[in-house]
Amino acid sequence: MVKTYSYSDSQDVAEAVAKYIIQIQNETLAHSDKFKIAISGGSLGKVLQKGLIQSPELAKQVKWHQWEVYFSDERLVKLDHPDSNYGLFNQLVLQALPSSAPRPNVVTIKEALVNETGSTDEEIAQDYEQRLPRDGLELVGLDLVLLGCGPDGHTCSLFPDHNLLKENEKFIAYIADSPKPPPRRITFTFPYLKKSKNIAFVAEGAGKAPVLKQIFGEGKSGLPCELVNELDVPVSWFVNDAAIDGVDVIASKF
Numbered sequence: 001m002v003k004t005y006s007y008s009d010s011q012d013v014a015e016a017v018a019k020y021i022i023q024i025q026n027e028t029l030a031h032s033d034k035f036k037i038a039i040s041g042g043s044l045g046k047v048l049q050k051g052l053i054q055s056p057e058l059a060k061q062v063k064w065h066q067w068e069v070y071f072s073d074e075r076l077v078k079l080d081h082p083d084s085n086y087g088l089f090n091q092l093v094l095q096a097l098p099s100s101a102p103r104p105n106v107v108t109i110k111e112a113l114v115n116e117t118g119s120t121d122e123e124i125a126q127d128y129e130q131r132l133p134r135d136g137l138e139l140v141g142l143d144l145v146l147l148g149c150g151p152d153g154h155t156c157s158l159f160p161d162h163n164l165l166k167e168n169e170k171f172i173a174y175i176a177d178s179p180k181p182p183p184r185r186i187t188f189t190f191p192y193l194k195k196s197k198n199i200a201f202v203a204e205g206a207g208k209a210p211v212l213k214q215i216f217g218e219g220k221s222g223l224p225c226e227l228v229n230e231l232d233v234p235v236s237w238f239v240n241d242a243a244i245d246g247v248d249v250i251a252s253k254f
């Protein structure tokens, strides 16, 4: 089932996203000692900073010490490189936490394997897959996966018409030819996204309206974000009004 929540103001979007995350965190921690979440790169970092750190009422409800953080995709660069999705999360969220706040457990790519040639990209993907949560030998889905939607309809590092959309075995795959720089990345695949307990997109700005028209319009666009909507997983979209201007979707408030 796909639900859409829209607000005119960016601060309201960030707070709604934070409330939603906290709701899933609390539901999860009622029966588990860990909350397993995946973060994306791009514009999401600022939304998390506004909602989870800068909103005092919400900030105090976040149980960071019980969070296990993964990345839905990662660029194959050093962790302190400006292109790193971990680097962005570190700068906007981890470093913005008060010094007294507990830190989450963050699962990054094995930085030592990142080199100039890209010869170990498969190994980096396999290593990350090995470190995803498991129940015995079986890999389990995350409690919540937070995704962005690129203006071309990509999500994670799954790009329109790319062969990776057809990947049906690996849970983490590498891509050497990402159309958006940098070209070398690893990404969750559809077989792994399919295991998620909840998925939420955050998309803001008039620049996203044309692609959202395609994703929510009549007929199949085949765009990666639309393929996520079609998974048998509860999917929520948090958008601002500008992003769904002219889009055929019924939005409510979270």
Ligand SMILES: O=C1O[C@H](COP(=O)(O)O)[C@@H](O)[C@H](O)[C@H]1O
Binding pocket: 040, 041, 042, 043, 044, 073, 074, 085, 147, 148, 149, 150, 151, 154, 155, 156, 157, 180
């Ligand atoms: O390259 C990427 O882009 C997407 C979308 O980013 P946004 O800035 O348009 O929200 C992001 O979700 C992904 O993690 C990132 O690697």
